[in-house]
Structures are given as structure tokens and as C-alpha cells.
Amino acid sequence: MKQHRLAAAVALVSLVLAGCDSQTSVELKTPAQKASYGIGLNMGKSLAQEGMDDLDSKAVAQGIEDAVGKKEQKLKDDELIEAFAALQKRAEERLTKMSEEASTAGKKFLEENGKKAGVVTTASGLQYEVIKKADGPQPKATDVVTVHYEGKLIDGKVFDSSVERGSPIDLPVSGVIPGWVEGLQLMHVGEKYKLYIPSELAYGAQSPSPSIPANSVLVFDLELLGIKDPAKQEADAAQ
Structure with missing residues (x-):
């Protein structure tokens, strides 16, 4: 998994998660709302398959809110790079383990x-x-x-x-x-x-x-x- 792919996936999922938590009901009436839900659903399934099932939805929503509101980001770029690298390493280790088990x-x-x-x-x-x-x-x-x-x-x-x-x-x-x-x-x-x-x-x-x-x-x-x-x-x- 490449770092940009992971970042893009997180961004897509956050389109659905932004501004809402697990207790908030979401309307799925307009084509845009339905498409938004579809994006989140498909990307969520993809991320789960790649071992990314522990993303913090509130943190994702906060990141989108800060970016859209042009607020100061809560983490420095080097901290984000380090975090993405850790997730990428975890994903690679998971795939290696699955490959060895399959063999x-x-x-x-x-x-x-x-x-x-x-x-x-x-x-x-x-x-x-x-x-x-x-x-x-x-x-x-x-x-x-x-x-x-x-x-x-x-x-x-x-x-x-x-x-x-x-x-x-x-x-x-x-x-x-x-x-x-x-x-x-x-x-x-x-x-x-x-x-x-x-x-x-x-x-x-x-x-x-x-x-x-x-x-x-x-x-x-x-x-x-x-x-x-x-x-x-x-x-x-x-x-």
C-alpha cells in the first residue's frame, strides 16, 4: 500500500464521516447523499480488507473540519508522515503474514x-x-x-x-x-x-x-x- 493511496482512502472516507458521529442520523435522500454514503461504504470495506479497521472516525472528521475551516492543523506534517509510514509498515507486515500462511x-x-x-x-x-x-x-x-x-x-x-x-x-x-x-x-x-x-x-x-x-x-x-x-x-x- 502506497502512502498516497492510504491518504486518499482516508480522505474519501472522511467525506462521509465529517461533521457527524456514531449517534448522528444521516439523511440518504438526494443523489449526492446516496453517493456520499456509497463512497464511504465502499472505501470502508476496502480499508477493512487491508487491515485498516481501527481508524478513528472522530479524528478523521476533525481533520476534515480543520481543513475546510482553514484552521491550524493539530499535527505537524512530519508527525503525519510518521503516522502514515507506521500504518504502511503494518499493512505490509500483514500482507507478508497472509502470504506466508497461504503458501x-x-x-x-x-x-x-x-x-x-x-x-x-x-x-x-x-x-x-x-x-x-x-x-x-x-x-x-x-x-x-x-x-x-x-x-x-x-x-x-x-x-x-x-x-x-x-x-x-x-x-x-x-x-x-x-x-x-x-x-x-x-x-x-x-x-x-x-x-x-x-x-x-x-x-x-x-x-x-x-x-x-x-x-x-x-x-x-x-x-x-x-x-x-x-x-x-x-x-x-x-x-
Whole structure:
């Protein structure tokens, strides 16, 4: 987390908190009021995910009040810089801990999962299980496919789902994470697989979002619905 990102997040949340405390009712009637609440709600969720759930709302409101009222700030700039640095360090330590825990848990999970009946482990380390067999064609790396999927962490927490959205997606086989690139080319149209993807075949040491810690093993329920016709793709693109 960068210092400016943290400062911006605090400022956004303070737009909602400024001038009110936990006992003050807030009207949510006008578009501006509703948007203000939405900003606070979304940023609050984001900050909580990053371990920033102990912000003092009254102190935030005081900062906004002093700035808007052009009052003398109660803390010097070097004190603020020191405080932001401390929060940034705490956030980095939290992410490091989560990454280490995810790596350890992921290795243990794959080791045990690979022993289960029906689970196949490939040379790359990808594990898969055929949930529903079919005899349709298999996609190539150059194809675009239509799929339905649901992605989970090994604790069962869903982080993304086209099923929940109620809409399958089209994607290039070669344009996704390595575990999907390999898994899709094993499948036949009409089949459903469960993929168990080691972190090195997913996002590795990077965290693509707060909902997916670095070094996470990812579990996908994946259904291959179809392979797009290249001629039709070119015709659509030309329109």
C-alpha cells in the first residue's frame, strides 16, 4: 500500500464521516447523499480488507473540519508522515503474514488433495477432477472459448463467479492464468472440471485483489460451454 493511496482512502472516507458521529442520523435522500454514503461504504470495506479497521472516525472528521475551516492543523506534517509510514509498515507486515500462511496452507492442501480418488496431477503440478464428461471438441491455445466458472480459495470462500452473475464469459485460452491455459486444453466442450491450481500456475507472489492473498492455491469449478468460430469472430470484429 502506497502512502498516497492510504491518504486518499482516508480522505474519501472522511467525506462521509465529517461533521457527524456514531449517534448522528444521516439523511440518504438526494443523489449526492446516496453517493456520499456509497463512497464511504465502499472505501470502508476496502480499508477493512487491508487491515485498516481501527481508524478513528472522530479524528478523521476533525481533520476534515480543520481543513475546510482553514484552521491550524493539530499535527505537524512530519508527525503525519510518521503516522502514515507506521500504518504502511503494518499493512505490509500483514500482507507478508497472509502470504506466508497461504503458501503453507496451499502446499499442505495440494499434497492431501492429490491423494484423493479421481484427482489427477499433471507434470506442471496442476490438479484436476472430471465432474462431468462429454465428447465435444477440445480447444487449442489459439482458440477463444465460452465458459462458466466459480473461483474459490481453499477455505471455500468464493472470490469470483460467472455463475452468480448469471452470464458466461468468452476468453482467449492463451490469455488467462497458466493453470487455466493447461486445464482448458484438457477439456472437451460440454465437460465440467474442478481445477486445483498451485499458486505458481495462478498469481504467484502477487495479490491481484484483497480477496486473493499472494501465494494462494485457487480452486475453480469450470464448465466449457463452447469454442468460438474464428470466422464469426473476424466478422464480428469487422462490424
